[in-house]
Amino acid sequence: MKYLEIAVEVESCFTETVADIFWEFNTGGVSIEDPLLLWQYINAQIWDAYEFPDSVLKAERATVRAYFPLTENINTLLSQINERLKSLGIPFNLYFQEVDEESWANSWKKYFKPVEVGEFLIKPTWEKLPSGKEDKKIIEIDPGMAFGTGTHVTTALVLEALPKYVSPGKVVVDVGTGSGILAIASALLGAEKIYALDIDPVAVKVARENISINRLEDKITVIENDLLHGFNQTVDVIIANIIAAVIKELALDAYEKLATGGIFIGSGIIVEREKEVMDKLLEVGFKIIERKNSGGWCLLVARKE
């Protein structure tokens, strides 16, 4: 199938606003090329500069691309998007071209590179293992349309904390598994059994694929499930990288499903909501044993005493 790719050049600070406008018009997908963000990763030595074309690294502005099926209404859609962007009153340039499906489904892949987080090395399935990294715990991931490349700070906070709480023999539940990344990390730390739950059927499919790529089907069971509803087992560790409101909703159920001494790891909490999530965890009976903040996000670890 053919698609229309619309590319909008704007200052870095407006990329999310433009992406939101594309989502309003029901785009099939958005990708953002932001030289400022790339340089942040390069300077933090997470990525290497040579892996990106000069046209991107030296660009003065960011480019937000979105993709729409080529139908007869495409010209109307294009002019509506143009008008909507004009109404923002910000400088922008808009370009468009016809592309085939393959090129947009894979367009984001060039920005997902092997990355080290704590004891783990997250390797996109299509990249080679960097030399000298064989001693790392390797997680192979193709996130597809699911969340969880490991580069998002909320995932990284959990990956860094996980070795302290998951050890051989533990039974773990990963609520909101997305790509399955945290379930796979738990298996690599020696957990005996992991249940990876997600409400989104796409995430469930992607998680199953990644678990199979990492050859961990015997340890990890993926279940399409809303939080812990209907999950009736006592476990040692519950992980949830979702959002503050959902973690609050999950707190009591998580407490009841943990063994005494069991650990709850909550991430995806914006710092402004850290206090209310902590209060909820304390209210249901947990003791908070670790708090960590990074980039406006907060990780909380709580124990059932």
Ligand SMILES: C[S@@+](CC[C@H](N)C(=O)[O-])C[C@H]1O[C@@H](n2cnc3c(N)ncnc32)[C@H](O)[C@@H]1O
């Ligand atoms: C921020 S992503 C985290 C993905 C992955 N665990 C990671 O850390 O990168 C949150 C995930 O939670 C899932 N989710 C949201 N609400 C949920 C619910 N009520 N029950 C189960 N999963 C849920 C979403 O579908 C999404 O895959």
